Amino acid sequence: MGGVFNAVGGSVRGVQLAGVGNRVFGEMKGLQVAGVFNGVGENVSGVQIAGVGNHVSGEVKGLQIAGVFNKADTVRGVQIAGVVNLANEAPGTTQLASILNNSESTVGSQLAGIANKAKKVSGVQVAGIVNIADSSDYPIGLLNFIKNGEQSLSVAVNEDSYLGLQFRSGGRV
Template structure:
């Protein structure tokens, strides 16, 4: 094994010297250890390669088909095809194809295709799909941003989906608990529902979708009455003063206790706009709730579509209602 490694290093060292006089600056294949130990030598940063195998770190001007890096790929101009790196891919101009990195993909200009980053993806103009464990950043997006924590963009023609926050100037379809959209909609609502929960919630989103996050009080519980709520909604615009909201919400009642009441469901909610800032709404929905605290049976509605009572668990499927008012900023 040591002899093989020595031979590889010797070959790379020889290539480093011999490639200095190569004026073609194109290569079908590059093998690199770390710059300048490369088959393209000290001028590797000026080469356009069809295929690059970078044992640790590789640098090139352009890549045409396949780039694989044990740690990082550094492409100073354009990249096409597949760029795969254990840590990071860097493209100094435009990228196209599939980028996969354990940590981060960085494109200084546009990227068209699919970016998959363990932590983050960046591009000036993104056409395609960005998927990251933490964050996606782009100026203009045509396609989908999917992030575990936050998406940041300027103009989005497509969908933003995040585990927590979407930020943009223009985005009609953000899907996240909190959506800070400059030309979107944000408001504060107070709601009351069939199981006795009064909740103040922050609602934020774009033209069609929005997120819900709230806290409140339930007057039917025995001990802990704190309510926390989260969910997603979708508007169906009908007229400037009337729309139909579809909401998928989940709540925990007594969520800081060992045995909270869990409730979740879908609601169809007509909403009427009064003036510029006030919206009144009321609707019905189908809900499922359960708890391991059997002493909290009073919170369960008297009517049900399905109900199961055990010695350690209460479960119920029921038709519920909610109504409320929202102040839109």
């Protein structure tokens, strides 16, 4: 436990608390809490909570919560951020953010106020504005751009004889 900052050259097992920041060059197993920033050079098994951001160079198995951002190579669990979540791979993971969720590969589910982006979504994508994915069966948003999803164009005439053109791009449902 450090008043301002903790730096560990190896690994940590247990609880790490700091007013400003924690930095672990090895693995972190347990609970890591900082007023501003947590950084781990290898893997995390447990919970990370930071006022601003969490960054893990390896894999997170557990929960990341941050006021601004979470970033990890691989996440297996949940990411919750005030602004943005970033993961290269997040199979089975749920990402929740006010602005943006991004997974460069597979993700479980994503919920964002503005946008979600992933290669493959195995669950639900919900965004206030846009969802982008190569494949997502359940995108819910104002705009859904799903590369391998349904893409159709239709023309309709209503009872007032107005002609309408509709383009649909999204999941199967």
